Amino acid sequence: xxxxxxxxxxxxxxxxxxxxxxxxxxxxxxxxxxxxxxxxxxxxxxxxxxxxxxxxxxxxxxxxxxxxxxxxxxxxxxxxxxxxxxxxxxxxxxxxxxxxxxxxxxxxxxxxxxxxxxxxxxxxxxxxxxxxxxxxxxxxxxxxxxxxxxxxxxxxxxxxxxxxxxxxxxxxxxxxxxxxxxxxxxxxxxxxxxxxxxxxxxxxxxxxxxxxxxxxxxxxxxxxxxxxxxxxxxxxxxxxxxxxxxxxxxxxxxxxxxxxxxxxxxxxxxxxxxxxxxxxxxxxxxxxxxxxxxxxxxx
Amino acid sequence: xxxxxxxxxxxxxxxxxxxxxxxxxxxxxxxxxxxxxxxxxxxxxxxxxxxxxxxxxxxxxxxxxxxxxxxxxxxxxxxxxxxxxxxxxxxxxxxxxxxxxxxxxxxxxxxxxxxxxxxxxxxxxxxxxxxxxxxxxxxxxxxxxxxxxxxxxxxxxxxxxxxxxxxxxxxxxxxxxxxxxxxxxxxxxxxxxxxxxxxxxxxxxxxxxxxxxxxxxxxxxxxxxxxxxxxxxxxxxxxxxxxxxxxxxxxxxxxxxxxxxxxxxxxxxxxxxxxxxxxxxxxxxxxxxxxxxxxxxxxxxxxxxxxxxxxxxxx
Amino acid sequence: xxxxxxxxxxxxxxxxxxxxxxxxxxxxxxxxxxxxxxxxxxxxxxxxxxxxxxxxxxxxxxxxxxxxxxxxxxxxxxxxxxxxxxxxxxxxxxxxxxxxxxxxxxxxxxxxxxxxxxxxxxxxxxxxxxxxxxxxxxxxxxxxxxxxxxxxxxxxxxxxxxxxxxxxxxxxxxxxxxxxxxxxxxxxxxxxxxxxxxxxxxxxxxxxxxxxxxxxxxxxxxxxxxxxxxxxxxxxxxxxxxxxxxxxxxxxxxxxxxxxxxxxxxxx
Numbered sequence: 001x002x003x004x005x006x007x008x009x010x011x012x013x014x015x016x017x018x019x020x021x022x023x024x025x026x027x028x029x030x031x032x033x034x035x036x037x038x039x040x041x042x043x044x045x046x047x048x049x050x051x052x053x054x055x056x057x058x059x060x061x062x063x064x065x066x067x068x069x070x071x072x073x074x075x076x077x078x079x080x081x082x083x084x085x086x087x088x089x090x091x092x093x094x095x096x097x098x099x100x101x102x103x104x105x106x107x108x109x110x111x112x113x114x115x116x117x118x119x120x121x122x123x124x125x126x127x128x129x130x131x132x133x134x135x136x137x138x139x140x141x142x143x144x145x146x147x148x149x150x151x152x153x154x155x156x157x158x159x160x161x162x163x164x165x166x167x168x169x170x171x172x173x174x175x176x177x178x179x180x181x182x183x184x185x186x187x188x189x190x191x192x193x194x195x196x197x198x199x200x201x202x203x204x205x206x207x208x209x210x211x212x213x214x215x216x217x218x219x220x221x222x223x224x225x226x227x228x229x230x231x232x233x234x235x236x237x238x239x240x241x242x243x244x245x246x247x248x249x250x251x252x253x254x255x256x257x258x259x260x261x262x263x264x265x266x267x268x269x270x271x272x273x274x275x276x277x278x279x280x281x282x283x284x285x286x287x288x289x290x291x292x293x294x295x296x297x298x299x
Numbered sequence: 300x301x302x303x304x305x306x307x308x309x310x311x312x313x314x315x316x317x318x319x320x321x322x323x324x325x326x327x328x329x330x331x332x333x334x335x336x337x338x339x340x341x342x343x344x345x346x347x348x349x350x351x352x353x354x355x356x357x358x359x360x361x362x363x364x365x366x367x368x369x370x371x372x373x374x375x376x377x378x379x380x381x382x383x384x385x386x387x388x389x390x391x392x393x394x395x396x397x398x399x400x401x402x403x404x405x406x407x408x409x410x411x412x413x414x415x416x417x418x419x420x421x422x423x424x425x426x427x428x429x430x431x432x433x434x435x436x437x438x439x440x441x442x443x444x445x446x447x448x449x450x451x452x453x454x455x456x457x458x459x460x461x462x463x464x465x466x467x468x469x470x471x472x473x474x475x476x477x478x479x480x481x482x483x484x485x486x487x488x489x490x491x492x493x494x495x496x497x498x499x500x501x502x503x504x505x506x507x508x509x510x511x512x513x514x515x516x517x518x519x520x521x522x523x524x525x526x527x528x529x530x531x532x533x534x535x536x537x538x539x540x541x542x543x544x545x546x547x548x549x550x551x552x553x554x555x556x557x558x559x560x561x562x563x564x565x566x567x568x569x570x571x572x573x574x575x576x577x578x579x580x581x582x583x584x585x586x587x588x589x590x591x592x593x594x595x596x597x598x599x600x601x602x603x604x605x606x607x608x609x610x611x612x613x614x
Numbered sequence: 615x616x617x618x619x620x621x622x623x624x625x626x627x628x629x630x631x632x633x634x635x636x637x638x639x640x641x642x643x644x645x646x647x648x649x650x651x652x653x654x655x656x657x658x659x660x661x662x663x664x665x666x667x668x669x670x671x672x673x674x675x676x677x678x679x680x681x682x683x684x685x686x687x688x689x690x691x692x693x694x695x696x697x698x699x700x701x702x703x704x705x706x707x708x709x710x711x712x713x714x715x716x717x718x719x720x721x722x723x724x725x726x727x728x729x730x731x732x733x734x735x736x737x738x739x740x741x742x743x744x745x746x747x748x749x750x751x752x753x754x755x756x757x758x759x760x761x762x763x764x765x766x767x768x769x770x771x772x773x774x775x776x777x778x779x780x781x782x783x784x785x786x787x788x789x790x791x792x793x794x795x796x797x798x799x800x801x802x803x804x805x806x807x808x809x810x811x812x813x814x815x816x817x818x819x820x821x822x823x824x825x826x827x828x829x830x831x832x833x834x835x836x837x838x839x840x841x842x843x844x845x846x847x848x849x850x851x852x853x854x855x856x857x858x859x860x861x862x863x864x865x866x867x868x869x870x871x872x873x874x875x876x877x878x879x880x881x882x
Contacts, residue, residue, distance in 0.1 A: 035410050092590050099352055100593050102410060103542060106354075106535055107585035114578035231421075238414070273425040276418035283415055284403040465742055472741035472748070473731045480717055480728045487715035490677060491795050492703040492732035 015256020021233035024203030040230020041112035046208030049077030060128030082204025116223030241292025341509035358420025361529035363389035363514025389515030397507020438525025545595035636685035663852035
């Protein structure tokens with residue numbers, strides 16, 4: 001029973017990371033209809049940018065202030081990167097067949113991975129300790145650690161901020177509008193390009209935050225670290241219903257739990273395949289996922 | 300018929316000559332190029348002609364490679380003259396796997412299919428990693444090769460030619476027309492009596508068969524295979540070749556395979572010190588192409604049409 | 615796709631298609647509500663109604679794109695309610711589209727050949743080995759397609775790209791392509807959309823011509839009242855998903871319930 005609880009906690013911890021990254025995939029798909037393969041690399045860049053910024057500006061010792069600076073730094077860096085990728089690589093292809101955008105996204109993803117290996121070096125680096133971990137208290141027989149609480153806390157705060165933006169602000173309303181009728185929104189004075197950029201920025205910031213959260217718990221970072229997270233997060237987004245924000249969150253949490261149960265009780269070497277199996281099963285039996293909607297093509 | 304004899308004859312002569320004329324490094328590149336060409340052609344059938352995006356061809360290649368390797372080592376007792384048989388079996392096995400994959404998949408549209416094929420390839424890779432009988436992560440070693448380069452050369456050239464001619468003839472037949480119609484407007488194609496799912500499935504099985512052939516030769520070329528030789532990156536490299544040549548252009552795939560096999564080797568000799576810039580050349584080419592010339596070199600047409608247009612040969 | 619014996623029914627011999635209590639719901643909206651009508655052999659039947667009445671939805675159900683929630687569609691002695699579009703076409707029903715769905719990148723001739731070749735059995739080895747049979751069949755397909763195009767004076771454009779044709783010719787080509795599949799029932803989705811008066815008059819003649827030459831039954835959706843009243847033998851009127859009238863044009867146009875549905879529209 002204790003083990004189950006431990007797996008559950010770990011699962012939720014990782015699940016909230018998946019949720020943050022999955023939101024990026026789902027928002028871009030909802031607004032542009034494309035799968036942003038390069039999103040996992042933006043996540044990776046979040047970790048690396050924070051690493052270099054911390055080193056350069058000297059905030060690589062544990063303290064709440066430094067941790068916050070780290071989050072801000074990562075968020076800012078990923079916002080800029082995400083914005084640039086969209087403007088330079090995806091915008092020219094907005095009116096081309098979907099396949100072209102997908103191929104370009106793959107190209108951008110590989111470019112970051114291998115460019116990262118060249119520029120940063122392929123060996124894993126040690127992420128600075130921005131938070132000193134401590135076992136805080138016991139709950140149901142297992143230790144609750146500070147870092148885990150912080151992961152839950154920051155994730156929750158980010159999701160709350162996102163909800164606020166989407167539901168209560170004009171930008172959020174505009175984003176929802178462009179998602180459903182991009183042909184009509186210009187008629188209402190909405191600049192689609194600005195909204196699309198905004199979507200990428202928000203998704204990228206969430207990925208950057210997620211990267212910092214992961215890195216304070218697992219401090220080894222390398223240019224290929226986006227791959228596994230990216231795939232799982234993408235599966236989570238599809239599982240929850242691609243295009244649906246609730247879906248991304250629920251999907252992320254459930255997938256995180258699922259992976260940790262498999263890890264804990266089953267064959268850990270098959271963990272990688274788990275997300276793919278789930279993905280394929282979903283796509284076969286319920287392609288719209290948990291919360292997705294079926295958009296029928298006009299005949 | 301006469302053309303066939305002349306062709307085969309020149310291939311054999313060339314094979315013998317090249318055996319002595321080229322060093323083993325270049326010989327390896329020649330075979331590599333032909334394997335890449337077969338893989339690019341196979342992807343072109345499903346992604347170029349049928350417009351169904353597959354990101355999992357490395358997985359089909361893996362199925363072919365391991366099938367032919369296992370057959371050679373365990374059933375055919377390392378007899379090199381049975382390599383063609385194992386390669387054929389590799390193709391058939393990959394075709395069966397392709398059929399199974401296609402059963403549920405073609406209900407899905409564009410991007411989703413890409414993800415499913417990617418997922419399938421990764422599942423294949425993980426299963427192979429866990430299959431200790433074939434070495435698991437350490438790979439499968441000691442696979443027999445052709446004793447002389449000329450034998451390998453003749454076999455692979457023949458295979459490539461057969462695959463190329465088959466793709467070409469399919470493209471310019473009723474099947475190719477069906478695929479093109481499906482491409483242009485699948486709803487209109489449906490109301491003319493075209494069974495979309497069946498057609499896509501057929502294209503995928505053919506494509507899988509060819510990918511299996513490529514994988515089969517691959518294992519006998521290197522003598523060693525491991526699950527990580529068939530990663531998503533490999534699927535992407537095959538995709539880049541098909542896209543560079545032009546999705547839908549068979550001659551384009553072959554030419555692109557040639558360019559992209561030689562390019563990394565040519566770059567190897569560049570004085571960039573310890574930086575391995577070869578890896579980022581591929582994605583840069585890909586992105587540049589998609590933005591500047593998404594139709595690749597030939598678009599949907601063939602080298603022969605291109606020459607006719609430029610009036611290099613008489614129409 | 616094999617058609618099971620359980621799909622076989624016996625229809626009234628004079629009927630081409632029998633639609634019974636067809637219903638479909640999208641979310642909370644009942645787009646088509648218990649619609650029934652029958653189309654007699656060799657007649658021109660019109661389906662009309664104001665915007666949003668459900669005509670195109672019915673069309674899409676008849677041609678196999680939507681699956682009805684309840685009800686039956688009987689055609690060619692089969693229950694085709696659950697069949698997919700290609701199966702419906704194989705049984706003898708062809709359709710055109712409101713937005714003209716030609717194969718834009720193909721030539722005029724290729725558009726027709728693709729339709730024409732669906733009726734033939736093709737063997738893989740014939741195309742791969744380029745046998746006599748392959749060459750013969752290719753030649754036959756091209757010849758038959760050109761003959762068909764000649765009837766409609768489109769053969770001069772045979773090597774032109776389909777989307778280079780003027781609008782009226784494109785519409786004609788779409789109809790020719792549908793005819794190449796050898797149907798008994800031809801379903802036309804707003805064939806007069808975007809046409810001027812003289813083009814509409816030509817369309818009327820065209821429809822009568824093909825009906826007689828190819829021994830067809832024709833079902834059409836149309837907004838142009840004058841055209842409908844002039845061409846159709848019988849009409850069904852839909853309004854908000856329900857059928858509100860069915861009969862001959864002369865009767866229909868005087869019905870108060872029809873006039874009310876088209877509030878403000880003058881029916882000549």
